[in-house]
Amino acid sequence: MSPNGFLGRIFSSLHLPHLGPNFMNGAFMSFPKDISCEHIMDSLADGVFTVDLDWNITFFNRAASAITGVLKDEALGRKCWEVFRSSICDGACVLRTSLEAGENRGNRSLHFVRADGTKVPISISAAPLRDRRGKIVGGVETFRDLSALRLIQKKLDGLYRIEDILSKSPEFQRILGILPQIAASGSAVLILGESGTGKELVARAIHNLSGRSTKPFVAVNCGALPENLLESELFGHKAGAFTDAKKDKPGRFQMADGGTLFLDEIGDMPLALQVKILRVLQEKVVEPLGSVRGVAVNVRVIAATNRNLEEMVSRQTFRSDLYYRLNVVRLVLPPLRRRPEDILLLAQHFIKRQNVLSGKDIQGLAPEVLQFLMRHAFPGNVRELENIIEYAFILCPGGFIMQEHLPEGLCPFEAPSPSPTFRGTMDEIKRQAAAAALARNNGRVMAACRELMVSKDTLRRLLNASQAA
Ligand SMILES: Nc1ncnc2c1ncn2[C@@H]1O[C@H](COP(=O)(O)OP(=O)(O)OP(=O)(O)O)[C@@H](O)[C@H]1O
Known part of the structure; x- marks a missing residue:
């Protein structure tokens, strides 16, 4: 295929800044004849496809196949909306607006549904495809898979949803299947499982599925702090309550008001604090250190541990009344x-x-x-x-x-x-x-x-x- 042919025209319509300025400025025109444009198209990380004026797909590169999960041979000749099933296919199609305006349209974010049913976030750009005389003969669209970027964003924001928890295991799938009902129930949840099995991820998903999702999710690692610091961290303190307490500080219970408090490593909670937690759960009031007045809080507690709480209860290192209070809904995450x-x-x-x-x-x-x-x-x-x-x-x-x-x-x-x-x-x-x-x-x-x-x-x-x- 000559670089000046059909694929060459696609190249000149594309927005490909990552290939560098020289790519389009002549370097492409002095292209070695033995390198096919199709090969270059297939080496791009971005998906590229073209349609004719009847919206039939006329070109589909390798990345387009990888991102959509549709093989090139299955895509060619089909209407683009049959392949993409995107959130804007029914209305504000970027390719259509680009063709109607005769101009490039860039960087719209949307999602489409892959052949296996998963939703994929993408950013797309579209441009009209012209023949040598400048007449529009179709359109070209490039699209980039944003799912990995979104994953990083979610990790940074801690905004995990149920679909971010990956598992094919029937045991884990069963747990994921009941999370919406658990979230809606508002009950206390106890998540058990070895370290790193995804307990916090599940706790965040429950919060984000619940009616509390617009309020804070606050996590406390009960095993990470010495007893006195943990106490002030959880319940807050008034200025002067102890030497370093220069001003009033709200505790994590107050910070989570209206939302969810995740008590990680609850099995490491000192006995003296266990009784205080129990009181907050029963009375829905916290008493900051050094304060004589309680503060009302509305908090859902999700606790997690990798320790055997039942055994701790029988050895009297964990209070049975707190255990039963937390153990309303119990999830056990299987090890990898x-x-x-x-x-x-x-x-x-x-x-x-x-x-x-x-x-x-x-x-x-x-x-x-x-x-x-x-x-x-x-x-x-x-x-x-x-x-x-x-x-x-x-x-x-x-x-x-x-x-x-x-x-x-x-x-x-x-x-x-x-x-x-x-x-x-x-x-x-x-x-x-x-x-x-x-x-x-x-x-x-x-x-x-x-x-x-x-x-x-x-x-x-x-x-x-x-x-x-
Ligand atoms: N099913 C999963 N899908 C995607 N990522 C997962 C999954 N399970 C765990 N992870 C990732 O593994 C890491 C550990 O998960 P998480 O912190 O939720 O585990 P944990 O059981 O709370 O660990 P610990 O007991 O040590 O606090 C996190 O980065 C989390 O995003």
């Missing part, structure tokens, strides 16, 4: 080693986020790294996986994360028995089946290939199928 189907899903999610943060373009895990991670015990659960990926990004220059990019000292454990219930699109189910076969075979690639009756290349492709998307 009991949900191996989540390892790849979460790893891809963290890789996506790190790619944005680091500016790198890491495509995924090498199959042997996935095998290794499938056999790792993950005592630190999801947080540990997150840290492993962050570490690997320091050493991995690009391409796939290899064994040598992993931190030292990770120990494999006995293979978990993977969940027999696979869910998702056909591609995902195939990937889960491939990952499960690897786990069953203790990471031995050839044994997994024999079991699945596929070649080594096919296994590699199956494992990486959704990493490319």
Whole structure:
């Protein structure tokens, strides 16, 4: 295909600042003949597609396929709204307004629905596509996947919603399924689970699903402060209550008024403070240190711990009355080693986020790294996986994360028995089946290939199928 042909005209319509000024200023025109424009289009990180004047898709690059989940051959010839199902297809279509005005339109943020049903936030730009005589013959749209950027934004803002909690495990899915009812109930919630299993994430999701979502979510780590500081942190103090109390300071209960107070590591709460917490929960009044007057508070408490509270109650290191007060709704989050189907899903999610943060373009895990991670015990659960990926990004220059990019000292454990219930699109189910076969075979690639009756290349492709998307 000549650079001056159809694809060349797409290039000249595109807004591609990241390719540098020289790209469009002649460098493109002196393009080596043996490099196809299609190849360049396919190397772009942004999705690019074109339509004719009847809105039939006439070009669809590789990134467009990866972002939408629709193969090029399936997209070509279809109406653009059938492929995109975006929030503005019914009305304010950016491509349509661009064609009607005969001008470029840029950087609108919206979302579209992927083939597998997930909503993807994107920013789009559109331009008319003209023939050599300048007549409009169609339109070109470029779009960028903003999901990783949004993830970072959410992490910074702590604005986690239920759809940000990723899991394919039936056990975790069941918990996610009942979160809306739990949120609506307003009851106290006790979240149990090992460190790093997502207890705070779930607490935030409950808050954001509840009628309290416009009010504060305040988190306190009860294990991080000595008793006297924790007391003043929770209940506040009046000026002069103790030597360093120079002025009045509201406690976390007051700061969370109308919203949710998340008491993390509640099992580490000293006994003397447990009784005070119980009083606040019963009377809905806090008494700041040094004050003789109580302050009314309306707070929903969500508590979490990785300790065995029942055992603590029987040893009398945790008050039974507080335990029963908190244990109205009880959620137990499974450790990562009991949900191996989540390892790849979460790893891809963290890789996506790190790619944005680091500016790198890491495509995924090498199959042997996935095998290794499938056999790792993950005592630190999801947080540990997150840290492993962050570490690997320091050493991995690009391409796939290899064994040598992993931190030292990770120990494999006995293979978990993977969940027999696979869910998702056909591609995902195939990937889960491939990952499960690897786990069953203790990471031995050839044994997994024999079991699945596929070649080594096919296994590699199956494992990486959704990493490319
Ligand atoms: N299912 C999940 N999907 C996406 N991210 C997750 C998931 N579970 C945990 N994470 C991420 O893992 C990290 C640890 O999660 P979180 O802090 O909620 O765990 P925790 O159980 O409260 O840990 P701790 O007991 O140590 O306080 C966070 O960065 C969180 O965003």
